[in-house]
Amino acid sequence: MSVYDLCIIGSGITALSMAYEAQMRGYRVCLLHKKRSGAASLAAAGMLTPMFEVDSAQKSLMSFCVQSAQRYPKWISDIEEQSGISCGYQSTGTLLVALYQDHLSELEQMEAFQQALGLHTERLSKGEVQRREPALASRQVGALWAKDDHSVEPRKLMKALMKIIQQKGGSFFEYQDLQFLKESNHIEGCHISDSLTIQGHQYVIAEGAWSTEFDKVLPLRPVKGQYLIVKGFPNLLNCIIRTPDVY
Numbered sequence: 345m346s347v348y349d350l351c352i353i354g355s356g357i358t359a360l361s362m363a364y365e366a367q368m369r370g371y372r373v374c375l376l377h378k379k380r381s382g383a384a385s386l387a388a389a390g391m392l393t394p395m396f397e398v399d400s401a402q403k404s405l406m407s408f409c410v411q412s413a414q415r416y417p418k419w420i421s422d423i424e425e426q427s428g429i430s431c432g433y434q435s436t437g438t439l440l441v442a443l444y445q446d447h448l449s450e451l452e453q454m455e456a457f458q459q460a461l462g463l464h465t466e467r468l469s470k471g472e473v474q475r476r477e478p479a480l481a482s483r484q485v486g487a488l489w490a491k492d493d494h495s496v497e498p499r500k501l502m503k504a505l506m507k508i509i510q511q512k513g514g515s516f517f518e519y520q521d522l523q524f525l526k527e528s529n530h531i532e533g534c535h536i537s538d539s540l541t542i543q544g545h546q547y548v549i550a551e552g553a554w555s556t557e558f559d560k561v562l563p564l565r566p567v568k569g570q571y572l573i574v575k576g577f578p579n580l581l582n583c584i585i586r587t588p589d590v591y
Contacts, residue, residue, distance in 0.1 A: 348374045348515070351534060351544030353522065353558065356385035357498055359550035360505035364423070367512045374515040374542060376522060376534060382566060384552050388498045389571070389591060391584055392416055393438050395465055395490040398457040406461055413494070420496060426511075427504035432497030436583040440465075440488040441473065441480065443587055450588045451488050465490045479580050495584055517542065524558075 350366050352359045355377030363373045394409035420433045442448045451467075458465055466489040473480065473487045510516070517536055525533040525541070533543040549555045553566040574580075585591065 346374070346515070346540075347543045347545075348372050349544070350374075350546050350548065351376060351542055352548045352550055353377075353534075354548075354550035354552065354555075355516070356383060356550065356552055357388075357502060357505070358385075358552070359548075360502060360509065362548060362550060363509050363514055364505050367509060367514060372513070373509065374517060374544070375509070376517050376519055376536065376542065378519055378522070378551075378554075380554060382568075385498050385502060387569065387571065390432070390496045390498045390501075391438070391493070391591065392495055393490065393493045393584065393586075395458060395463055395493055396438065396440055396454065396488075396586060398461055398463065399454060403461060406463075410463070413492075416494065416496075420501075423501070423504050423508065427507045429500060429504040429507060431501040431504055433494065434496075435492075435494040437489065437491040438493035438584040438586060439468075439473065439477065440490070440586045440588070441484050442486045443484055445485065447588050448486055451486070455488060477582060477585065480585070493584060522558075 349371040350373045353376045366373050392413050394413050420431050442451050468487045468489050519536045523535040524531050533541050535541050549558045553564045555562050
């Protein structure tokens with residue numbers, strides 16, 4: 345039986361980041377993962393935009409998100425230096441664009457939430473938006489500008505984290521049907537296959553929406569999204585573009 349300080353169930357950015365940070369503190373780490381279609385980290389846009397999540401988050405959570413975003417540049421720089429892989433980090437800001445008058449009402453509500461939390465964005469007129477982003481359709485009617493928002497490319501970040509974890513001796517095990525071995529309600533190990541059982545001093549479930557396979561208490565479910573990849577238009581936009589309906 346292989347023994348680790350920390351066993352993390354999952355292989356997305358949350359799981360990999362946790363493994364990376366644990367290794368930096370001297371823990372012996374393994375990750376147990378399962379191939380899943382629709383995994384969030386592979387489909388995510390990589391936006392680090394707490395400014396525009398204020399309408400759906402508690403004040404304490406927003407404070408945590410803002411602090412996390414402020415630490416991201418140094419964190420990404422360390423990962424890129426250790427891995428030699430660019431993570432596609434950009435600090436170009438975000439425009440939340442109103443396409444019609446109803447959107448403007450939503451922007452006003454968003455701005456009020458931001459101000460209540462001590463966060464600040466800049467209101468732009470239609471002309472100011474057009475000058476900032478000439479490629480946008482002229483039918484937009486204004487926007488909120490968050491200059492401190494940034495983004496990363498999740499697939500590149502995952503690749504960089506995996507490389508560092510492996511270089512530092514971390515292990516990856518793929519499973520099809522993971523079973524916890526328990527004694528007196530205490531986890532004694534993870535049975536992965538007939539020939540492999542893993543034991544950890546600590547276990548973390550980081551399987552995103554599929555974490556309910558291990559803990560039914562968590563109120564999680566996958567949500568469908570769609571994305572479009574456009575090629576052949578380098579430097580078409582200068583920053584992240586969002587509307588209340590799409591990004």
